[in-house]
Amino acid sequence: MAMQSSRKITSAPSLETIDQYYNAMRPFWHPVLPSEDLADGKLCGVELLEEPLVLARLNGQTVALQDLCRHFQARLSLGAIEKVAGSGDCIICPYHGWQYNAEGHCVRIPQLTPGRQVPREARVPAYHTQERYGLIWVCLAEKPRFPLPELPGLEDDRFLLGPIRRYPSWTASAPRVIMAALDDTHAPWVHGGLLGDRSHPEAPDHMVGRDGQYLKVQFIMLQPDNRALAGHGNDNQLREVQISTLVGMPNVIHFQIQPRDADGQQCMIIWQAVSPRRYNQTDTYWGSARNFNLSAPAYDEEFEKMQDLVREQDRRVVESQRPWLLPPFWTKLELPLRPADLPLIEYHRWLEELGISLAL
Ligand code: FES
Numbered sequence: 001m002a003m004q005s006s007r008k009i010t011s012a013p014s015l016e017t018i019d020q021y022y023n024a025m026r027p028f029w030h031p032v033l034p035s036e037d038l039a040d041g042k043l044c045g046v047e048l049l050e051e052p053l054v055l056a057r058l059n060g061q062t063v064a065l066q067d068l069c070r071h072f073q074a075r076l077s078l079g080a081i082e083k084v085a086g087s088g089d090c091i092i093c094p095y096h097g098w099q100y101n102a103e104g105h106c107v108r109i110p111q112l113t114p115g116r117q118v119p120r121e122a123r124v125p126a127y128h129t130q131e132r133y134g135l136i137w138v139c140l141a142e143k144p145r146f147p148l149p150e151l152p153g154l155e156d157d158r159f160l161l162g163p164i165r166r167y168p169s170w171t172a173s174a175p176r177v178i179m180a181a182l183d184d185t186h187a188p189w190v191h192g193g194l195l196g197d198r199s200h201p202e203a204p205d206h207m208v209g210r211d212g213q214y215l216k217v218q219f220i221m222l223q224p225d226n227r228a229l230a231g232h233g234n235d236n237q238l239r240e241v242q243i244s245t246l247v248g249m250p251n252v253i254h255f256q257i258q259p260r261d262a263d264g265q266q267c268m269i270i271w272q273a274v275s276p277r278r279y280n281q282t283d284t285y286w287g288s289a290r291n292f293n294l295s296a297p298a299y300d301e302e303f304e305k306m307q308d309l310v311r312e313q314d315r316r317v318v319e320s321q322r323p324w325l326l327p328p329f330w331t332k333l334e335l336p337l338r339p340a341d342l343p344l345i346e347y348h349r350w351l352e353e354l355g356i357s358l359a360l
């Protein structure tokens, strides 16, 4: 076989490829900030698909505007919120004080010659926002491709919700972060002694299917007894664990985890929603919920410590993967195995159909 240079795989994608990726990701709902991080009366600048956004609560509504003033492109998020007569709460640009309403229309320009109208072009894009599951979500396209995913257990009184956790960004693309969560055969290698066991590297028998906007995967695997399992007690014991995974395409993943030896109703939920700040920079919001040990505090320090360790174990491997953006499935650049990697194969195929995995 002819030797090929790996430069095309390891170098940054072209600007065209990055733009294609961003355009393909725009029609989805992406989490941008935990709700509790946006205080009333405060502005918050975030980035989504390299689009700068200013978030604010104006007249009781959460809004996301492009964070570039139409005048001379200063960051609106450096400004302030003030009430403007006839327009309600407005965002005031820090540079020359142009005032924008919740729809992104400039309603007042302090320097305007008396009697002149605010130009019609004096506006910035306003994007769809909603708040759910403790997060603020934004869609950058005019029409979202799918509604926000319905995540079982997170709005259910029978479950106790853990806190939403934030971590420093991973230097990786969003699909690679989701794939790391969807990939179970790495558990004995990356998370040996925690989520897998090296003497049992065999792949589980996965049931994989699509249902509307969801990829669904079910399987049983052997895990060392760990803090996420109902009836946890003996660290040295291996237990059969049933895992039901739901991927809200393309950026939300939700697991229901039930040890087979515990009461069948006891369930731990772990979920994550990823925020693609840039093609190679991804934030992940993590949450959990459980319907057992309800009298113990929702925040379980030992469980969170274990999750932190698992995430750190994943991070170094995921950050090492190239190319940055997933190549199209058909290029066969990667070599997924059947049936072991079926969940990843199906996810990857679907990303290709959505235009999210692209030419190199
Ligand atoms: S740059 Fe915003 S008002 Fe001038």
Ligand SMILES: [Fe+2]
Binding pocket: 180, 181, 186, 187, 190, 191, 310, 314
């Ligand atoms: Fe992992």
